[in-house]
Amino acid sequence: xxxxxxxxxxxxxxSGTSVKIECRSLDFQATTMFWYRQFPxxxxxxxxxxxxxxxxxxxxxVEKDKFLINHASLTLSTLTVTxxxxxxxxxxxxxxxxxxxxxxxxxxxxxxxx
Amino acid sequence: xxxxTQPEKLLSVFKGAPVELKxxxxxxxxxxxxxxxxxxxxxxxxxxxxxxxxxxxGFTADLNKGETSFHLKKPFAQEEDSAMYYCALSxxxxxxxxxxxxxxxxxxx
Numbered sequence: 679x680x681x682x683x684x685x686x687x688x689x690x691x692x693s694g695t696s697v698k699i700e701c702r703s704l705d706f707q708a709t710t711m712f713w714y715r716q717f718p719x720x721x722x723x724x725x726x727x728x729x730x731x732x733x734x735x736x737x738x739x740v741e742k743d744k745f746l747i748n749h750a751s752l753t754l755s756t757l758t759v760t761x762x763x764x765x766x767x768x769x770x771x772x773x774x775x776x777x778x779x780x781x782x783x784x785x786x787x788x789x790x791x792x
Numbered sequence: 793x794x795x796x797t798q799p800e801k802l803l804s805v806f807k808g809a810p811v812e813l814k815x816x817x818x819x820x821x822x823x824x825x826x827x828x829x830x831x832x833x834x835x836x837x838x839x840x841x842x843x844x845x846x847x848x849x850g851f852t853a854d855l856n857k858g859e860t861s862f863h864l865k866k867p868f869a870q871e872e873d874s875a876m877y878y879c880a881l882s883x884x885x886x887x888x889x890x891x892x893x894x895x896x897x898x899x900x901x
Contacts, residue, residue, distance in 0.1 A: 682835075710886070712888060712889070720893070720894075721878060721891045721892060721893045721894050722836075722878070722891045723891075724888055724889065724890070727888055771835075771836070773836075775886065778885065778886075779885045779886040780838060781838075781889065783835045783836040783837065784835065785834075785835045786835065
């Protein structure tokens, strides 16, 4: 089956620094990947849609200059949290979309900003 | 904008009892509806989608456009069904998903 990986699985960073999270589709190509954020005991909130070779589409209220998304290849999308603050601490989950249109989810990345 | 509501945060049932997870949506068009499941320490995975009309792991879900609902049912719950369940909506094939708040199911022995 289709497998999506995320790296790292857990990261701790200091306030003001930037951290990059990778999302890879291991055995299929994904023209579209999605980035979600999940707070403890809450549901997934879509942050942005990442399309290979074009700019990401951000959901309302998501700062595109803070959450930089790059989808440079058909198997890799990255999310960079810039100038991280403690309120950015969360669980970040990506998904990759196959044809025909099924999303496969990564295991998530737990970000802790101190 | 579309919205998905799962009114129950927690459902606790005994093994062998029926279980029904409610999902209501608001969207003016013809959406695609999904149920996703997340077992403990595992990633989110698709359980079923309304267009396939399948029964997966004994679960079924029927789209009721009149009531804008997509409830998930299983006649005899098993302990391995204990998990977090999310209902999700997509405006069209390939579009982004909007998730409900999730329902935690606990099946007691």
